[in-house]
Amino acid sequence: MAPYFGMKGGWLTFWVSVACSTDMTLFGYDQGVFGGVIVTEDFLNTLKLNGPENTSLLGTVTAIYDVGCFFGAVAAFWLGEVLGRKKTILLGTTIMTIGAILQISAYSVAQMIAGRIIAGIGNGINTSTAPVWQSETSSIKWRGKLVIIEMILNIAGFSLSNWVTYGFSFLSGPITWRFPLAFQLVFIVILFATVPWLPESPRWLIAHDKEDEAYQVLADLENKKVDDAFIIAEHGEIVFAVEFERKNSVGWWDLLRGKTGAQGGTSTIRRLVLGAGTQAMQQLAGINVTSYYLPTVLINSVGLDNSLARLLAACNSVSYLLFSLIAIPNIERWGRRRLMMFGAAGQFFCYLIITILLRYSVDPALAPNAQQKVASASIAFFFLYYVFFGIGWQGVPWLYPVEINSLSMRTKGAAIGTATNWAFNFMVVEITPIGIQTLGWQFYIIWVVFNASFLPIIYLFYPETADRSLEDMDRLFRDNHAIFIYKYKDAISPHRPAAYTAHEAEEVRRASSVSPQMLRRAVAKVGTNEEDGVADKEERKSSEESSPA
Numbered sequence: 001m002a003p004y005f006g007m008k009g010g011w012l013t014f015w016v017s018v019a020c021s022t023d024m025t026l027f028g029y030d031q032g033v034f035g036g037v038i039v040t041e042d043f044l045n046t047l048k049l050n051g052p053e054n055t056s057l058l059g060t061v062t063a064i065y066d067v068g069c070f071f072g073a074v075a076a077f078w079l080g081e082v083l084g085r086k087k088t089i090l091l092g093t094t095i096m097t098i099g100a101i102l103q104i105s106a107y108s109v110a111q112m113i114a115g116r117i118i119a120g121i122g123n124g125i126n127t128s129t130a131p132v133w134q135s136e137t138s139s140i141k142w143r144g145k146l147v148i149i150e151m152i153l154n155i156a157g158f159s160l161s162n163w164v165t166y167g168f169s170f171l172s173g174p175i176t177w178r179f180p181l182a183f184q185l186v187f188i189v190i191l192f193a194t195v196p197w198l199p200e201s202p203r204w205l206i207a208h209d210k211e212d213e214a215y216q217v218l219a220d221l222e223n224k225k226v227d228d229a230f231i232i233a234e235h236g237e238i239v240f241a242v243e244f245e246r247k248n249s250v251g252w253w254d255l256l257r258g259k260t261g262a263q264g265g266t267s268t269i270r271r272l273v274l275g276a277g278t279q280a281m282q283q284l285a286g287i288n289v290t291s292y293y294l295p296t297v298l299i300n301s302v303g304l305d306n307s308l309a310r311l312l313a314a315c316n317s318v319s320y321l322l323f324s325l326i327a328i329p330n331i332e333r334w335g336r337r338r339l340m341m342f343g344a345a346g347q348f349f350c351y352l353i354i355t356i357l358l359r360y361s362v363d364p365a366l367a368p369n370a371q372q373k374v375a376s377a378s379i380a381f382f383f384l385y386y387v388f389f390g391i392g393w394q395g396v397p398w399l400y401p402v403e404i405n406s407l408s409m410r411t412k413g414a415a416i417g418t419a420t421n422w423a424f425n426f427m428v429v430e431i432t433p434i435g436i437q438t439l440g441w442q443f444y445i446i447w448v449v450f451n452a453s454f455l456p457i458i459y460l461f462y463p464e465t466a467d468r469s470l471e472d473m474d475r476l477f478r479d480n481h482a483i484f485i486y487k488y489k490d491a492i493s494p495h496r497p498a499a500y501t502a503h504e505a506e507e508v509r510r511a512s513s514v515s516p517q518m519l520r521r522a523v524a525k526v527g528t529n530e531e532d533g534v535a536d537k538e539e540r541k542s543s544e545e546s547s548p549a
Contacts, residue, residue, distance in 0.1 A: 009223025028157030036165025068120020335494030343392015
């Protein structure tokens with residue numbers, strides 16, 4: 001049978017996207033499902049988590065999942081490079097299966113915590129690896145759109161979880177929460193059915209000296225022949241990036257000590273910080289105050305009843321999904337910087353209005369009826385917040401660490417970014433229940449301040465990655481070590497600089513007269529100096545024997 005069931009080009013990219021998108025849909029489902037579970041009466045009774053005295057423990061049971069995700073993302077530092085993208089995702093999916101089964105069958109807090117930690121480890125591994133695999137198997141024109149589509153399907157998973165928990169809230173008994181937790185196994189089955197037969201990342205193959213396989217994968221993904229000039233040029237770009245990074249990359253011990261060499265090399269630390277910074281900002285924007293706890297927020301802060309809070313949370317998730325679609329056609333047109341600044345400005349406005357309205361909802365000078373109306377008005381801004389977040393911040397923080405980091409640091413950079421996301425995620429999810437209970441409306445001031453701070457940070461420090469090849473970013477950081485990036489037009493333009501386009505065209509022109517067989521022989525010759533010496537000696541000896549006396 002032909003590899004990949006005979007599929008090449010767009011269809012092959014499509015199925016890689018199906019696998020990566022399923023992984024992110026599962027991530028979204030897991031994010032949303034527990035928010036509906038923790039307000040389910042049978043769950044609280046079974047695990048003995050009723051009452052305000054258990055608010056802190058309930059927050060820990062919810063947030064401990066993020067601790068597992070953090071350690072899974074850290075494990076992906078090593079696993080992603082040793083096993084490759086496909087095997088790493090399969091390992092993460094297997095671990096998630098074990099965690100899901102433990103949660104579904106839990107009758108104690110201890111078992112639920114164990115299940116959430118184990119499932120989190122698997123999810124952390126997968127969410128560190130899937131965006132890298134997607135980016136490294138996609139062309140420039142599709143890379144941003146495909147990763148954003150993954151994030152939108154993440155929202156679809158989140159929305160689905162809200163509707164599933166809302167629907168099962170009309171039943172009674174264990175099925176009201178065990179079935180919603182069990183439903184995640186559907187996505188796990190899809191991952192096991194797709195990932196094994198799909199291609200490995202060509203960039204990973206080249207970095208591990210699997211040259212023949214990398215040529216074939218590149219050709220299959222582009223639906224071209226292995227000796228096509230474009231394939232040869234693309235292969236050459238990746239090889240150059242690999243070799244450059246091997247000579248200039250910084251070891252982990254040196255990174256921890258802040259040592260990157262006299263020239264700053266490839267700006268490794270700076271790129272890691274920029275990538276991880278987008279993930280930190282995503283969590284500090286306050287999204288998981290509501291993603292994990294929107295029914296709780298609407299019950300405790302706004303004063304709604306359980307059923308209406310669940311219904312509004314489910315409706316909000318649909319609005320969130322629909323408005324996130326705006327990012328698909330605009331992720332390349334507007335660029336990463338503009339989307340993030342637009343989103344941050346809108347989020348700041350929404351949390352500011354929410355804070356003001358909730359402040360006056362407890363004003364003793366207002367009648368109880370007026371207080372309730374003021375609190376209810378804040379619901380519109382919770383909905384609007386998701387609109388801005390879905391457009392500007394849902395997808396970009398997952399795409400940016402993959403695009404900003406060099407080839408040798410790409411897996412590590414994505415893993416550090418994801419680990420950062422989970423660390424801040426845990427902090428937010430852990431403090432939210434007790435924060436709402438003790439601080440009331442003042443709790444929301446925190447997210448007002450954070451969102452306001454993101455605007456100058458992005459404007460001053462973050463280069464644009466839209467419409468650039470992954471190798472273009474290597475060139476940018478080799479040639480430019482300035483921290484304040486806003487001064488440089490080529491660094492902030494949403495369109496690919498002409499110099500990069502010209503360089504690629506020149507590489508294709510040069511490659512048009514070179515065969516892959518010649519490149520393979522050249523690589524082999526460079527890599528085996530000892531064999532070269534023996535061959536040279538034999539050639540000279542043969543020449544001497546055949547020459548006239």
